[in-house]
Structure formats: C-alpha cells, structure tokens
Amino acid sequence: MADEPFQTIIEPFRIHSVEPMRLTTQAERVAALTAAGYNLFELRAEDVLIDLLTDSGTGAMSAEQWAGVQRGNEAYAGSPSFERFRDAVTGLFPFRHVLPTHQGRAAEKILFTVTGGPGRVIPNNTHFDTTRANIEFTGAQAVDLPIPEGLQPALRYPFKGNMDVAGLDRLLAERAGHVPLVMLTVTNNSGGGQPVSLANIRAVREVCDRYGKPLFLDACRFAENAWFIKTGEPGYADVPVAGIVRQMAALADGMTMSAKKDPLANIGGWLALNDDSMAGQCRNLEILTEGFPTYGGLAGRDLEAIAQGLSECIDDDYLRYRVRSIAYLGEALESAGVPVVVPFGGHAVFIDARALLAHLDPLQYPGQALACALYAEGGVRACEIGTVMFGLRPDGTEVPAAMDLVRLAIPRRTYTQSHLDYVIEAVTRVASRAARLPGLRIVSQPRQLRHFTARFAPLH
C-alpha cells in the first residue's frame, strides 16, 4: 500500500541545539542603520533578528557533521579527512583533480589567474559578483548571457537560469580566440536563483565542443538545481538526485564550488578539473595562496563536515522541504501583492525592488533602499542584488543593472515556518508604504565589489 502524501511538508529534522536571538526596538535598528552608513554588511549580526543576507555558510550542521568535526585529522599532508572529502566530491563530480579551497572565490581566483588576463573573455549564464570581480581583476571581460526570459522578473518560465545558447554561439563565432573557457552557474544566483536544465547544459556543451572550449560549472547550488530538474524537466522524475548531479558533471570539464551553499558547511570550497596541465598550474597557485593541496586553506575538520554535508544535501526529503519552504515565502508575498521573481528559485525569494519602488531611478538604488527599510521595520536583513552590486563598471562609470532585486536568502535548516511568517509580515508592512520610501546616494565606495563597503545617505 502506497503512503498517503501529506499536504504539510515539514522540516525533516528536530532542533538539536539552539542559538538565542536578540529582539531590538525600531529606534535601536534605525540608529544601527545610520551608524552602518545604510550598508547592511556593516551591521553587527547581533542587531539582526532574522538574517537573510545570504544562504552562504549560514546553515545549521547536522549531528553527523559535528561528529565529523571530531574525527577531523589535522595532518599537514595526506590527511584521511582529505581522502574522505575527495571521495565525497568525486562520487558526485568525477573530475580527475580536486583542489580544496577556503571558499568559492578562492577557487575562482586560482582558475582565472591561470585562464584570465587582458583581452580574454569569459561567458556565463550570469556571473556571480565574486566571479565577475575575479575575472575583471585579471583584466579579462566577464560576459553574461542569460536567456531573455531570465531578465523578466514577473514572467513564469521554466528553467529561467538557462544560458542563451545562440548568444554563446555568436560570441564564440566572433571571438573564440579570446575565450579560454565557458561557465554555467547552477542555479543562477544573480538571475533569481533560477535553475538550468540538463537540456541547456547539453546544448552549451555542444557549442563548446564545436569551438574546442572547456565548460566549467559554478556549482554552488547543484543539489537544488538537480531537484528542479527531477521535478520539472521531462524524463528525470525517476532518476535519483545523485544521478542527475553526475549527468550535470559529465557534461563539464571542471567546476568551481563554494561548500558554504548546498554542501551544508560553514566554510570551504573547491576547484575540480580534468585537464592535467591546467591542474598542475592551479595546484602551484593553490600552494602559494591557500596551502598544501590536501587541505587548501581548510582544517581537516572542515573537510569532514563538507564530506558529510554532501551526502545530506542530495536527500529527497531535505530537498523537497528546502524548495517548498522557499515557495511558501514566495507565494505569501505574491498573494500580498509584492512583486517577486517567479517561479521561485532554490535558495531565496527575490523581490523586484525596481517595480515596488517605481518612483525611484535605478541610480537611486531602489534595492538598497528597500533592504534598509526592511531592516528598520523588522530587523530582517536582506541583500540588494542590483545596481549597487553590479552597476559600477571597471572604468568607474555607473549604469543601471539589468534588474534591481532584493534577495531574501534562506539559510539551510536554520529558520522555521514561524520565522518565515514573521518575514512575510515585515515585508508586507514595508511594501504598503513602498511608494514613500526615499532613495539613496553613495557617500563613499571602493572600485571593486562596492556593495560590501560602500556608505550611503538617504535622499530626502
């Protein structure tokens, strides 16, 4: 007899230890925001009630991961913790070389130091901020090639994270000699956490083959991506998530990875690839900046936590709950009339701040203004993904980003449904007075990755 499915999709874990949160008053939050120069990265985490700044490194580890931490072997070279880590990685991504790094951007830094440089061009469905910055830092150009549907927040379209394959073909036809590799980000974080279909990965691979270019995955959210393939792409419903991940990996020549996302670890990452000569160059750079290649900037205990996390994040019950909890938040905001990116992605709900704060010009930073208002209202910290993050070009000029979004990223296994209910109430309250929210101007900013340290002041 088949089990009768329940309507309620519960958190598939019990709470094992708790971390108290501090409730603040609105006056305290406004003071903290002013002191932070309206930059939410400058806030003290203890002044934040519900922290949706990122899903990166903020998840709760399982009892088995903590047990792994105890088993960590801290040998400088040849640690068995590295072997467990490498076996867990290659069990899903069977690349010949696996180089652990302290986080994803360290893998990017190594990869693009080897492959980037002035005159080079690196296409991606959408580069994440650190990927773009690491490419541009070498003097190379980072090109985004999302499908046009991926740039329309209100359009319901499956696999909106896909790459524009014809656009890639055109780019390679014109400039193949300048392109060292092609990247695909799964899921497409900056494009709304939207998944990429296996059909699209296969089509990108086919174009790469025609021009003799390697394909690298930026695979931070590979498990969520695989779940969307399983549940939304015809032909995969009966394929286990691990099998789908292996099919994704088989279409690529390498990957960069942040273990702080789907692998459920608080720190870590890796660079994996097949090419022996490129791997040799990367390994030398790794020793220079990260450490010996069997620890790569991590403690043995971190490698254990990642290895265990990799087996937990591909579990069907976990992924069903994960994707459902994001949709729960998204659906509630949508029915309250808040413009959100649809369909809902795997790790976050994205509010269309350009639509909600339509009275503001993109260069008055509607996303940043909305994120600040949300913190002042309810102590909820979100992240602008828009003109503040992407609007400053390497030559110092400023242009509106393709979209001005506010990302409510949900840490893994950390918040419960009542926390999300509180977030829904806070966002709805802010949305009801969105037309009166003031824009912001930049008071000071660095030349790169400005969103982390820029300071702002309200436009009155």
Ligand SMILES: Cc1ncc(COP(=O)(O)O)c(C=O)c1O
């Ligand atoms: C798609 C994507 N790539 C790369 C990174 C960089 O990873 P890390 O923060 O571990 O350096 C992130 C982090 O948010 C990301 O979302």
